[in-house]
Amino acid sequence: MAILPNMNEVNARPHREYIAEQAKIFKALGHPSRLLMVQALRDGEKCVCDLQTLIGADMSTVSRHLAVLREAGVVRSEKRGTNIYYALALSCLDTFLHCTGTLIAERIREKASLLGGGERAS
Amino acid sequence: MAILPNMNEVNARPHREYIAEQAKIFKALGHPSRLLMVQALRDGEKCVCDLQTLIGADMSTVSRHLAVLREAGVVRSEKRGTNIYYALALSCLDTFLHCTGTLIAERIREKASLLGGGERAS
């Protein structure tokens, strides 16, 4: 009855909780501001004020975004003095970000060459 | 001016298009039904009707979810005969799913042992 990552043992109705938790991670990463913050955190922990500067939104907005990431388990927070520092809590994320990043860079390059190279999209 | 996955060259304002595309991928994966379909596609391509059986929602709903995944570049579709077959288009996804899967399995186990083992949550 072990819960395996590839869910080999599950057929039509896999563990709902499992899927929901996993979807929560993706959903948390699925917003430009949150993804931007996560990308920034790859360089190391940052306080909320740093991330606010990065995003350029209201402090309350940034705080809510961070709450989403925290509740999904993507980041963790630690209070030191009057600041709260956020850090990545998902080690494998780095590899995946690199991978999707490469892919997207390719796509953007393709799109650019299609626009500039006189070729037609099918 | 190359667009690098880790965006070393970017400071306060990285390429918006890049971030938006990447967020789109995560957003697409951030819904239980869509994630469930993607998990199923790890075993190989499936037609929409297969996926409808899996999800148990209206065909139109399933079709819309697939459109989201397709537009994000997570899956690709191919028409053969009267069916349309969907397949994964993001090779690195498998590794990441395995990784987050392991993590979530741990979390669920922890939660279960906290509930059953008489320990208090802090």
Added chain:
DNA sequence: GCAAAGCATGGCTATTTTGCCAAATATGAA
């Protein structure tokens, strides 16, 4: 104690997402 700085939360509105039904489209069979 009081004020200020750093974050989080309540409350509100605008926007987006979801999911269903109905209708349109495309393909293969008769």
Added chain:
DNA sequence: TTCATATTTGGCAAAATAGCCATGCTTTGC
């Protein structure tokens, strides 16, 4: 052609999300 099957799309209502302002909470400094 006509019908049946497989899938997408239009349209709508309910639900969720995003972002702002104002307020509350906690820590530091005075």
